Amino acid sequence: MNVFGRARLQRTVVVVAALLLTAGSTTALAREFRAADTQNEDYPTVQALRFMGRQVAERSGGRHEIKVFHSRQLGEEKETLEQTRAGAIDLNRTNVALIGNLVPAMNVLALPFLFRSIEHMQKVLDGPIGDEILGSFEPYGFVGLAFYDSGARSIYNSNRPVRSRADLEGLRIRVQQSEQMSAMMRALGATPVELPYGQVLTGLATKLIDGAENNWPSFVTTDHYRHAGHYTLTEHTMSPEVLVMSLKAWETLPAEDRRIFREEARRSSQFMREKWRDLEEQSRKQAEAAGVVIVTDIDKRPLEAAMTGIYARAQQDPASAKLIERIRKVE
Numbered sequence: 160m161n162v163f164g165r166a167r168l169q170r171t172v173v174v175v176a177a178l179l180l181t182a183g184s185t186t187a188l189a190r191e192f193r194a195a196d197t198q199n200e201d202y203p204t205v206q207a208l209r210f211m212g213r214q215v216a217e218r219s220g221g222r223h224e225i226k227v228f229h230s231r232q233l234g235e236e237k238e239t240l241e242q243t244r245a246g247a248i249d250l251n252r253t254n255v256a257l258i259g260n261l262v263p264a265m266n267v268l269a270l271p272f273l274f275r276s277i278e279h280m281q282k283v284l285d286g287p288i289g290d291e292i293l294g295s296f297e298p299y300g301f302v303g304l305a306f307y308d309s310g311a312r313s314i315y316n317s318n319r320p321v322r323s324r325a326d327l328e329g330l331r332i333r334v335q336q337s338e339q340m341s342a343m344m345r346a347l348g349a350t351p352v353e354l355p356y357g358q359v360l361t362g363l364a365t366k367l368i369d370g371a372e373n374n375w376p377s378f379v380t381t382d383h384y385r386h387a388g389h390y391t392l393t394e395h396t397m398s399p400e401v402l403v404m405s406l407k408a409w410e411t412l413p414a415e416d417r418r419i420f421r422e423e424a425r426r427s428s429q430f431m432r433e434k435w436r437d438l439e440e441q442s443r444k445q446a447e448a449a450g451v452v453i454v455t456d457i458d459k460r461p462l463e464a465a466m467t468g469i470y471a472r473a474q475q476d477p478a479s480a481k482l483i484e485r486i487r488k489v490e
Contacts, residue, residue, distance in 0.1 A: 188222060188413070188416075189219075189221075189222035189223065190222075190223060190224075190411075191223075191224045191225075191226050192223065192224070192225045192226070192249040192250055192408065193226055193228060193233070193248050193249050193250070194208050194212070194225050194226065194227045194228065194248075194249065194250035194251070194252070195228050195232075195233045195234075195239040195242075195243070195248050195250070195251045195252070196208060196227065196228070196229050196251075196252045197229075197230070197231045197235060197236050197239075197356055197357065198229060198230070198252075198377075198380075199229060199230050199380060200229050200230060201380075202229070202376070202380060202438075203307075203376070203431045203434035203435045203438055204252045204307050204400060204431060205227060205229045205252075206430075206431070206434055207252075207307060207427040207428070207430050207431035207434070208225065208227045208250070208252060208402075208427065209225075209227050210426075210427050210430045210431075211225060211423045211424055211426070211427035212224060212225030212226075212227065214423040214426060214427075215419055215420060215423050218419045218423070219416065219419060223416065223419075225249075225250065231356075231357050233248060235355040235356060235357055236251075236253050236254065236257050236355075236356065237257060237260075237336050237355065239251055239253070240253055240257065240258060240261065243300075243301065243403065243404075243405045244261070244299070244300035244301065244405065244406075245300075245405075245407075246405050246407030246408060248405065249404060249405050249408040250304075250402065250403070250404050250405075250408075251402070251403050251404075251405075252307065252400055252401075252402050253400065253401060253403065254269075254309060254335065254398060254399075254400055254401075255268045255269050255398045255399055255400070255401055256269040256335045256337045256339065256340050256396075256398055257335055257336060257337060258301075258401060258403070259337060259339065260336075260337060260338075261299050261300075261301075262295065262296055262299045262301065263476070263478075263479070264292050264295050264478075264479075264482065265292075265401070266339055266473065266479070267473065267479050267482045267483060267486070268292070268398050268399060269337070269339060269340070269396060269398040270339075270396070270466075270469065270470065270473060270483070271343050271395045271396050271462075271463075271466050271469065272395060272396075272459070272462070272463045272466060273396075273397070273483070273486060273487075274397040274486075276397075277308070277310070277311065277397060279489065280308075280397045280399065281308070281432075282489055283486050283489050284306045284399060286489070288482070288485055288486060288489070289306060292482075293305070293306075293401075296403060296406075297406055300405070300406050300407075301403040301404065301405065301406055302403060302404040302405075302406055302409045303401060303402075303403055304402045304403060304404055304420065304421060304424035304425075305401070305402045305424040305425050305427065305428040306399045306400065306401055306402075306428060307399060307400035307401070307402060307428055307431045307432075307435075308399060308400070308431065308432050308435045309374055309397075309398060309399050309400045310374035310375060310376070310397070310435065310439055311374060311392075311394035311395075311396070311397045312372050312373055312374055312393075312394070312395060312396045312397070312398070313372060313373075313374070313390060313391060313392050313393045313394055313395070314327070314332060314349075314370060314371075314372045314390075314391050314393045314395070315370050315371060315372070315373075315378060315383065315384075315387040315389060315390040315391070315451075316330055316332065316369045316370025316371075316387055316389050317363065317366075317369055317370060317386055317387045317388060317389070318330060318369050318370070318389070319389060320389045320391065320452055320454050321389065321391040321393075321454060321457065322391070322454055322456070322457055323457065323458065323461070324347060324348055324461045324462055324465065325348070327347050327348045327349040328348045328349070329349075329350070330349045330350065330369045330370060331349070331350045331352050331367075331368045331369045331370075332344050332349045332350065332351060332352065332368065332369065332370050332371060332372060333351075333352050333353075333354045333359050333362055333368045333370070333371035333372075334351045334352065334353055334354075334371075334372065335353070335356075336353045336354075336355065337353075339469070340353075341353060342468075342469055342472075343395070343396075343466065343469060344372075346465045346466060346468060346469060347395075347462060347465055348465075352367070352368050354368070359371050359381065359383060360381055360382055360383060360386070363383060363386035363387055364386050370387050370389075371383060371387070372393070372395070374439070375439050375442040375443045375446070376435070376438045376439055376442045378390065378442065378446065379442035379445050379446055380438075380442065384445075384446045384449055384451050385449070387451075388450065388451050388452060389451070389452050389454070390446065390451050390452070390453050390454070391453075391454040391457055392453070392454065392455050392457065393457060393459065393462060394459070395462060402424055402427070402428075404420065470483070
C-alpha cells in the first residue's frame with residue numbers, strides 16, 4: 160500500500176473510532192429510570208408518573224424512559240424511600256408524613272390542621288415556600304421535583320360513628336409509620352397502630368385495627384370502605400404527596416436533562432390534580448352508595464385544641480416555627 164493509501168486508511172480508522180466513541184457516549188447517557196408508587200395502576204399519582212414518562216421520553220428524543228412500578232411492586236413506602244436514597248430506585252412518589260422521618264421540613268407539611276383548605280395548601284406549595292421546601296431535599300439524598308395533591312385525610316372505623324373527640328376513645332386507628340402521626344392520634348384520644356399501607360385492609364378485615372385515616376380515593380380504591388362503615392370528615396391533615404428523585408440518579412444527568420425532568424414533573428402535578436378531583440368525587444359517591452355512614456357535622460375545634468402539644472414540639476425548632484408562621488400568613 161502506498162503512502163497516500165495508508166494515510167486514507169488511517170483517516171478512515173480515526174473517523175470510525177470517533178463515531179464509535181460518540182455512539183458509546185450517547186448510549187451511556189440514555190437510561191431507563193425506575194419509579195415507585197404504592198398505589199394501584201389507575202390511581203392519579205401513577206397516571207401522573209406515566210404522563211411524566213411520556214413527556215420525558217419525547218423531549219429527550221427517546222434517550223430517557225421512566226418505568227413505573229405501582230401497587231407496591233418495589234415494596235412499601237418506607238422501604239422504597241431507603242432504596243431511593245441508596246440509588247436503587249430513581250424516582251419515588253411518597254407522602255410527606257413518611258419522608259418526614261428523613262427530611263425534617265416535611266414534618267411541618269404533615270402537621271394537623273395546618274392548612275385551612277385545599278386551596279390554601281395549593282397556594283402555599285405552588286409559590287416560593289413550596290420551591291424552597293423542594294430545594295431542601297439534597298442534603299438527605301433526594302431531589303424534590305414536585306408536589307402532588309392528596310386531598311384531606313379523615314378518620315374511618317368499623318365500630319361507631321365518630322361525632323366528637325370522646326367517640327375516638329378506645330379505638331385502635333392505623334396511622335402511617337411516623338411518630339408525628341402517632342402523636343396526633345394519641346392526642347385525639349385514640350390508640351395509634353403504625354402499619355404499612357398494604358397491611359391496612361387485612362388489619363380491618365381481621366379486627367387487628369378498628370379503623371384508619373385517609374382520603375376518599377384511598378378509602379375506596381383499597382376496599383377499606385367494605386370493612387369500615389363509618390367515615391367522619393375530620394379533615395385533620397391535608398398533607399400532600401411529593402415526587403422525589405434519588406440524588407445519585409440526578410447527578411448522572413446533564414443540565415439540560417435536569418431541566419426536562421423538573422419541568423415535566425411540574426406539568427405532571429397539574430395533570431394529577433385534574434385526575435384527582437374526578438376520582439375524589441367518584442369515590443365519595445361510591446362509598447355513599449355502599450351505605451357508608453358519613454359524619455359531616457363534627458366540631459373540629461376540640462380536635463384542633465388537642466394539637467397544642469404537637470405544635471409546641473414542632474416549634475422548638477426555629478426553622479420549623481418560622482415555616483409554620485409563613486404558611487399561616489399565606490392568604
